[in-house]
Amino acid sequence: CKHCSQNGVLIGDATVNACSRQSLSHSTLQRMAAKGSTSLKDLASIVIPYFCFSFILFALLFNMFKDEDAVEIKFSQLPSHATVNYINVNASEKEQSLTVSSSCLSMYVIGTTKGGSSTLAKMLAQNFGFKGPRRARNMETFHCLPLMDRVCSWPTTRLDPREATSYLVQKCNTTACWKRIYSRFDKVSVRLMEKNPDAILWRHIATAYGKEIVRCGTRVVVTLRDPVRRLYSHYRWYQHNLKKLTFTRYVDALLDVYKDDMHALDKAARDGEDSMLKTWDYYLHTACTKDKIRRFVKYFPDLPLVHERYIFYENRTYDRHERCSFIRGLHQSMYYPQILSWARALEEQGVNIQNMFRVFRSEDFFGTPSMQKTFRGILSRWIGPIADDTKAYGKSYSTKSSKSIRKMNRTTLRTVHHFFHPWNQRLQDFLGNSGLSILANDSLPDPWLWRSSWHAELSFDTKKR
Numbered sequence: 001c002k003h004c005s006q007n008g009v010l011i012g013d014a015t016v017n018a019c020s021r022q023s024l025s026h027s028t029l030q031r032m033a034a035k036g037s038t039s040l041k042d043l044a045s046i047v048i049p050y051f052c053f054s055f056i057l058f059a060l061l062f063n064m065f066k067d068e069d070a071v072e073i074k075f076s077q078l079p080s081h082a083t084v085n086y087i088n089v090n091a092s093e094k095e096q097s098l099t100v101s102s103s104c105l106s107m108y109v110i111g112t113t114k115g116g117s118s119t120l121a122k123m124l125a126q127n128f129g130f131k132g133p134r135r136a137r138n139m140e141t142f143h144c145l146p147l148m149d150r151v152c153s154w155p156t157t158r159l160d161p162r163e164a165t166s167y168l169v170q171k172c173n174t175t176a177c178w179k180r181i182y183s184r185f186d187k188v189s190v191r192l193m194e195k196n197p198d199a200i201l202w203r204h205i206a207t208a209y210g211k212e213i214v215r216c217g218t219r220v221v222v223t224l225r226d227p228v229r230r231l232y233s234h235y236r237w238y239q240h241n242l243k244k245l246t247f248t249r250y251v252d253a254l255l256d257v258y259k260d261d262m263h264a265l266d267k268a269a270r271d272g273e274d275s276m277l278k279t280w281d282y283y284l285h286t287a288c289t290k291d292k293i294r295r296f297v298k299y300f301p302d303l304p305l306v307h308e309r310y311i312f313y314e315n316r317t318y319d320r321h322e323r324c325s326f327i328r329g330l331h332q333s334m335y336y337p338q339i340l341s342w343a344r345a346l347e348e349q350g351v352n353i354q355n356m357f358r359v360f361r362s363e364d365f366f367g368t369p370s371m372q373k374t375f376r377g378i379l380s381r382w383i384g385p386i387a388d389d390t391k392a393y394g395k396s397y398s399t400k401s402s403k404s405i406r407k408m409n410r411t412t413l414r415t416v417h418h419f420f421h422p423w424n425q426r427l428q429d430f431l432g433n434s435g436l437s438i439l440a441n442d443s444l445p446d447p448w449l450w451r452s453s454w455h456a457e458l459s460f461d462t463k464k465r
Helices: 026-065 117-128 161-174 177-182 203-216 227-239 247-257 259-271 273-285 290-297 304-312 320-327 335-347 369-383 402-406 410-434 451-458 460-464
Strands: 009-011 014-016 070-074 084-086 097-101 107-109 193-195 219-224 357-361
Touching (some): 117 193, 161 203, 161 273, 227 402, 247 259, 259 335, 273 335
Antiparallel strands (some): 084 097
């Protein structure tokens, strides 16, 4: 008891009287004190991590959902189309201080897949100073794509295809897709650029983003490539390890599976633009049904990997987008309904779309450094001055697939060319009247028919003889 005070000591929940007749050994007291200390440590180990986790979660949510940030910049750094509010204006200052709404995109590259969108985005970033999203491979995001984005995915088995576009517009608006795009950027820059190469294909993205594009003055660009070359590049990209799946067999399967759909689209196009857009939406959303996938697979009984990829794993969600993109190769090379959908969606906002929506030919910058420099000069008239005109790509992209495509079956090439020709003619008529195209060579007759490249390809055998 000499180790205790007269009033006793508190050990855990037990009070020990120093003068009690029940004596506790020194070792017992040490064990009880250690037990009380351990309980405090356990409590601290629970409370401290919980507090830290709550603080980090709150910071992330606040950063994601706040509407806009005010970024103080110099007037020379401001893009020509940005909306500004003047603050503390001093007329004697050479450079005025501005507050800019940074929750806006300056540039939106909407496609097309395998049509030069990556090269165009690199040019805009390196030569014009646009900034892409962080941690995005090849500066790409895939927000609000059916079967790709988890939040905006489309339940194909439970929804009428005629209601798909309106459903996806509502889905994208309620989930604030525009804010989700912006959350991936470093907000110190006012020249933000996003690239979604599949966006041109889907009208619901144009409708859902239309108000934000007009509010921010975002420049929307799309680059188009010779549709047959694009289809071949598309086939090679999604072919993966199916080396025995030749381009001829791939094209024959697509033309047969979608024969009725394409006939209905061609008839609707002759009935008018409104009829064509409705029919286009319907057949685009029904292009990847299980029935059509199984019909596509039946053309390759000698290729078990095709059956494995498209049938055995058909319910895996993470690669549904790639499977559907592979069999939508024809749709993505039919440019006219895609361009018309975006033009209509932006016109509904009551603005002059020539100021914010333009169409390029990838052949104008898929070439030598001198060709790219000429194209950059033309491009600067629309989006502003060039920040760095020294960087170029020194590779001739125009001949990248020439060796492979020259070895193909001439009949297959002619068949695909004749399939795309009426759609190219409609695109030529529309872009020629709307003034939406930017060309490096204005003297080129009917540039959207791609006649020059096709004359060389189709006459190759004749010249050889």
